[in-house]
Amino acid sequence: MRKNIVAGNWKMNKTLQEGVELAKGLNEALAASKPNCDVIICTPYIHLASVTPLVDAAKIGVGAENCADKESGAYTGEISAAMVASTGAKYVILGHSERRAYYGENNAILTEKVKLALANGLTPIFCIGEVLEQREANKQNEVVLDQLQAVYELSAEDFSKCILAYEPVWAIGTGKTASAAQAQEIHAYIRSTIVDKYDAKVAENTSILYGGSCKPTNAKELFANPDVDGGLIGGAALKVADFKGIIDAFNA
Ligand code: 13P
Secondary structure (H helix, E strand, O other), X not given: OOOOEEEEEOOOOOOHHHHHHHHHHHXXXXXXXXXXXXXXEXXXXXXXXXXXXXXXXXXEEEEEOOOOOOOOOOOOOOOOHHHHHHOXXXXXXXXXXXXXXXXXXXXXXXXXXXXXXXXXXXXXXXXXXXXXXXXXXXXXXXXXXXXXXOOOOOOHHHHOOOEEEXXXXXXXXOOOOOOHHHHHHHHHHHHHHHHHHOOHHHHHHOXXXXXXXXOHHHHHHHHOOOOOOEEEEOHHHOOHHHHXXXXXXXXX
């Protein structure tokens, strides 16, 4: 069965010291009881080696926000999937809309990244989602189907190791959330494309997270949808109380 997951994406926030404090605080907040979902924090690269040993691995998984599309070598400033894995991190966000928009990441690059992540034992959290003009033109299904081609090159076995995250760009950091009905509609569509590409069993077992202005106040309604298996959280992952509030949406 697919898992319910709440994953944080810290983006380019927090110094190393602040990040360590945030991870410690979350670890303490989850110490008393086991969350009713998998919890993942995706941090800047430089935090990974410090954060992984200080969180309880039974409750909190740690991931990177990106990795290189090359294995190793003369790529100044890049961080490979093997380097991420060597910190103890288990996950990596790939294809985030900010990477697509500001760093020119396309399907070909993302396929390479996903393959390298998997080859190094990392679980990709693969992001897809349309911009506002595409939503207004009712092109969201077309857009996500095209973005999914980067992972639909994988074998069923490898695809089954991936987590998907639907993040409408117009909802990221804007305070504008997709309605529960909008989220359910497109998540169900995404799942139907997995049935078409692989089969019903693979589709049934794939976790599809929602991201975009998810908060403690709207998480429960969003996660109650049958095809929404949790969230990928930006701003609200930067405060323990907010992130815990979203995790608790699976408790009630
Ligand atoms: P916000 O939760 O800040 O809207 O960000 C969502 C996101 O981009 C997570 O990857």
